[in-house]
Amino acid sequence: QVQLVESGGGLVQPGGSLRLSCKASGMIFRLYAMGWYRQAPGKQRESVAVITSDGSTNYADSAKGRFTISRDNTKNTLYLQMNSLKPEDTAVYYCNARLDSKYEYWGQGLQVTVSS
Numbered sequence: 001q002v003q004l005v006e007s008g009g010g011l012v013q014p015g016g017s018l019r020l021s022c023k024a025s026g027m028i029f030r031l032y033a034m035g036w037y038r039q040a041p042g043k044q045r046e047s048v049a050v051i052t053s054d055g056s057t058n059y060a061d062s063a064k065g066r067f068t069i070s071r072d073n074t075k076n077t078l079y080l081q082m083n084s085l086k087p088e089d090t091a092v093y094y095c096n097a098r099l100d101s102k103y104e105y106w107g108q109g110l111q112v113t114v115s116s
Contacts, residue, residue: 002026002105004095009110016085016114022078022095022107029076033098036069036080038091038112045094049080062088085114 008020020036035050049059049069057069068081078095095107 002097004097004105004107006093006095006107006110009093009112011113011115012085013116014086014114017081017083018085018112020080020082020093020095020110020112024076024078024095024097027097027105029071029097030073031099032103034069034071034078035096035098036078037094037096038089039094039109040088040091043091048093050096051078082112085112087114090114 003025005023006020008018010018012018031053033050033052036048037045038048039045047060048063049057049067051057051069051071059067066082066084070079082089090113092109093112094109097105
C-alpha cells in the first residue's frame with residue numbers, strides 16, 4: 001500500500017530554518033505530482049508548494065522566496081526547505097501525492113511551530 005512518511009518538523013525560532021522530508025513507498029514516485037500543504041488551528045488546509053513529475057514548481061504567495069520544494073526520484077523522497085520562518089508558518093504540514101485525478105494520497109502530518 002502507498003505510504004507517505006513525513007519527518008523534520010519541530011520547534012524553531014522566528015527567522016530560523018527547517019527541512020521537511022516525505023519518504024514515499026508503494027508507488028511509482030516519479031510519476032506523481034507531489035506537494036506540501038499545511039493547516040493551522042482554526043483554518044482550512046492550504047497548498048504551500050507543489051512539484052510536478054517533470055520538476056515544475058508552484059508556490060503559495062506566502063512561501064515564495066522563503067521555501068523551496070524539491071524531489072529526489074532516486075530516493076522516492078520529497079523535500080521542503082523552509083527559511084526565514086515566521087510565527088504564521090506554524091501549522092501541521094502534510095505531504096501529498098497525486099496522479100491524474102484518480103489517485104491521491106496524504107501523509108500523516110507533522111507539526112511545525114515557529115515561536116521564540
